[in-house]
Amino acid sequence: MKEKELKTSVGQRVAISIIAFFMLGSVIASYAAIIVGNSNNQSNASETQKLSEERMAYYQDNYASKLAKFKETTKEDFEKFAPYLSEVKGFNETAANESTTVQIRDLLVGDGRTLGANADDYLAYYVGWCADESVFESSLDTDKLSSATGFATMLDPGLIKELYGSSLIEGWYMGMDGARIGGIREITIPSSLAYKDQKEICGGYNKPIRYMIMAKENDQPLKFVLSELNTATIMLQYANYGIDYEKEAAVQQPTGE
8 A cells, every 4th residue: 555644743633633623621721721820920931941851751651651541442443444544545636626515435334323414423533635645634643544553533523513613514514424333434525515715725725635434432431531632632732832731730720719
């Protein structure tokens, strides 16, 4: 299989996906308080400019531990998903864009419940790519599809809607309508149902995109290990900016007085 390079690194992709899509409301509030507190207190800012090696190692080890737990929990799913990565191929950009609807191909029919129109009560592993085969986002743990050893994140459509009051692109919902939990579906989305001229993707605007998606039930233990991984990822990102999350969060805790 030809290796496809992602346009962003694993760290960048995870940071973008996790921070943009998975932050819980209470965690967001804590982060906002940290930023405001540091902005208003120069001495605090200078103190957190660089963490000690011990504290940085703590956050790195915490992330590694949560990632290992997530990968172990999702190992069976990855083994089912991985054989279909060879289907990440180039496609005809013009033909895809001329379509007025999404093109659907079930690579594997699931044995779970069937998702309805606009369904968002599930989790999803995914790979998104362009007509030239370049991958623009992925749940995988590597920059090269052929060397993937597991998943490093996944999408929660319901949480995105809850936090941001907006939905995923229209083509995603149309494509997942009728999909069964546990199955793997390929969706080709014309630009009119994707990002149109509102976002640059695949080297330009008004570009069609394609996804491979595996839907899973949003329940335990998957929901729990994903939440732990998301939190550990964000904490590590803050550590990279010199902010000791646990220390600052403790300072921001209300005293009850």
